[in-house]
Amino acid sequence: MFPYDAQLAAAFQSPPQSIPDVLQIMQTIDAACGDGDGLKWFNWLYLAVTQAVEDRVNAGGFNDPAWLAELDVQFAALYFNALHAALTGAPCPGSWAAMFSRRGQTDIARIQFALAGMNAHINHDLPLAVVANCKARNTMPQHGTPQYDDYTALNTTLDRLIDMAKKNLNVRLLGGPLPAVSHLEDLIASWGLADFREGAWRNAESIWQDSTLAATILEGTIERITAFASEALLVPVP
Numbered sequence: 001m002f003p004y005d006a007q008l009a010a011a012f013q014s015p016p017q018s019i020p021d022v023l024q025i026m027q028t029i030d031a032a033c034g035d036g037d038g039l040k041w042f043n044w045l046y047l048a049v050t051q052a053v054e055d056r057v058n059a060g061g062f063n064d065p066a067w068l069a070e071l072d073v074q075f076a077a078l079y080f081n082a083l084h085a086a087l088t089g090a091p092c093p094g095s096w097a098a099m100f101s102r103r104g105q106t107d108i109a110r111i112q113f114a115l116a117g118m119n120a121h122i123n124h125d126l127p128l129a130v131v132a133n134c135k136a137r138n139t140m141p142q143h144g145t146p147q148y149d150d151y152t153a154l155n156t157t158l159d160r161l162i163d164m165a166k167k168n169l170n171v172r173l174l175g176g177p178l179p180a181v182s183h184l185e186d187l188i189a190s191w192g193l194a195d196f197r198e199g200a201w202r203n204a205e206s207i208w209q210d211s212t213l214a215a216t217i218l219e220g221t222i223e224r225i226t227a228f229a230s231e232a233l234l235v236p237v238p
Contacts, residue, residue, distance in 0.1 A: 056157060123229065
């Protein structure tokens with residue numbers, strides 16, 4: 001779709017091993033993407049989020065900073081894997097495909113791309129990342145644990161970044177002004193990160209506790225609901 005897509009696909013040849021690795025890949029994506037690429041604006045927001053997470057982890061004050069840092073890496077890898085699949089023609093989760101297939105659609109606002117990417121990543125990917133991280137680090141996704149407390153401690157910081165994006169990205173894809181009144185007003189006002197992260201944690205608990213079959217069914221349901229939400233978030237602005 002874009003002349004630099006092969007360059008983007010080559011950026012994730014090696015899975016990230018640390019938050020600095022994640023940041024480097026996101027910076028490569030940001031540098032490659034033009035302003036008329038909806039991917040740039042989700043990645044721009046996610047880059048700011050990841051930098052904020054690294055800053056908070058480095059500042060200390062968490063119960064289990066290694067768990068939180070590893071979650072960040074596993075979480076980002078799911079985004080990179082989905083993007084690599086879309087760029088190379090491999091199967092891509094529907095929640096991500098909705099955004100990737102519209103990357104150059106100029107009647108969609110930058111904030112819509114940013115929020116659609118966050119929807120796919122948090123509602124679909126985050127429960128899977130929490131479960132994988134708990135398995136790797138011999139913990140459990142459960143309310144009241146030190147890991148849950150660390151997870152929710154980030155909400156205030158992340159919500160501030162979402163509020164910043166709502167102001168800075170509330171323009172058309174190419175930067176032109178949006179109409180004074182549109183469906184975006186209610187959409188933007190209603191989108192809160194903390195609520196979605198709580199839902200992701202609850203889904204991780206359910207996946208952890210369910211049988212293999214039930215967990216597979218739940219993951220499929222999450223995928224369908226998230227894909228539907230992404231489609232709704234990307235309705236063009238006339």
